Amino acid sequence: MATELGRERAKSAIRTLRAEDAGAVAEILRRSPEAVFWPEASVKEVLEWQGILGIASEADGKLVGFLIGRQTSEEAEILNLALAPESRRKGEGGALLQAAVEEFRTRGVNRVFLEVRESNVPGITFYARHKFSKTGRREGYYRDPSEAALVMEHKLVR
Numbered sequence: 043m044a045t046e047l048g049r050e051r052a053k054s055a056i057r058t059l060r061a062e063d064a065g066a067v068a069e070i071l072r073r074s075p076e077a078v079f080w081p082e083a084s085v086k087e088v089l090e091w092q093g094i095l096g097i098a099s100e101a102d103g104k105l106v107g108f109l110i111g112r113q114t115s116e117e118a119e120i121l122n123l124a125l126a127p128e129s130r131r132k133g134e135g136g137a138l139l140q141a142a143v144e145e146f147r148t149r150g151v152n153r154v155f156l157e158v159r160e161s162n163v164p165g166i167t168f169y170a171r172h173k174f175s176k177t178g179r180r181e182g183y184y185r186d187p188s189e190a191a192l193v194m195e196h197k198l199v200r
């Protein structure tokens with residue numbers, strides 16, 4: 043039974059994000075103004091932090107998307123998530139988010155949250171589709187351009 047998601051994702055794979063992916067991650071972020079930009083060195087540094095979970099989406103041997111999250115005790119935050127523009131709307135973002143949520147659940151997390159630019163309607167729609175709901179707003183959270191963040195969270199049921 044090939045679902046639409048399965049067909050679209052047939053050539054891609056989800057794997058652990060590695061330090062050597064940092065350049066490709068920075069390149070995707072350079073092309074994703076909706077996300078927070080981290081240069082290559084910052085990506086490498088973040089991957090060293092305690093509690094970090096990094097997941098990659100790869101197609102034909104090339105990194106096409108990534109998710110970086112961090113667990114602190116029973117909570118986890120999605121710190122950054124982006125797909126290369128030509129790889130969007132094929133189910134890859136959903137696959138990365140589902141993989142992260144399942145891994146956090148396994149690690150004992152009961153609440154996953156994130157911030158998203160208030161103007162990022164595709165991002166907000168995407169997270170809502172994955173059972174995240176709005177729980178707050180942070181004025182002036184983002185720079186370049188300055189903008190408020192919506193806080194969204196997903197409670198994990200055991």
Ligand SMILES: CC(C)(COP(=O)(O)OP(=O)(O)OC[C@H]1O[C@@H](n2cnc3c(N)ncnc32)[C@H](O)[C@@H]1OP(=O)(O)O)[C@@H](O)C(=O)NCCC(=O)NCCS
Pocket residue numbers: 074076077078121122123124125126129130131132133134135136137157158159162163164165167168169171
């Ligand atoms: C948000 C993002 C990660 C989604 O990844 P994606 O692989 O394109 O998303 P999926 O294909 O898994 O989409 C799943 C669902 O999310 C919603 N969605 C995704 N993109 C959407 C868009 N542009 N407009 C409206 N809904 C959208 C839809 O409900 C979609 O299901 P459908 O395609 O069956 O309608 C991707 O668009 C992206 O990289 N955006 C730039 C960076 C960003 O905004 N990151 C999040 C904030 S940090």
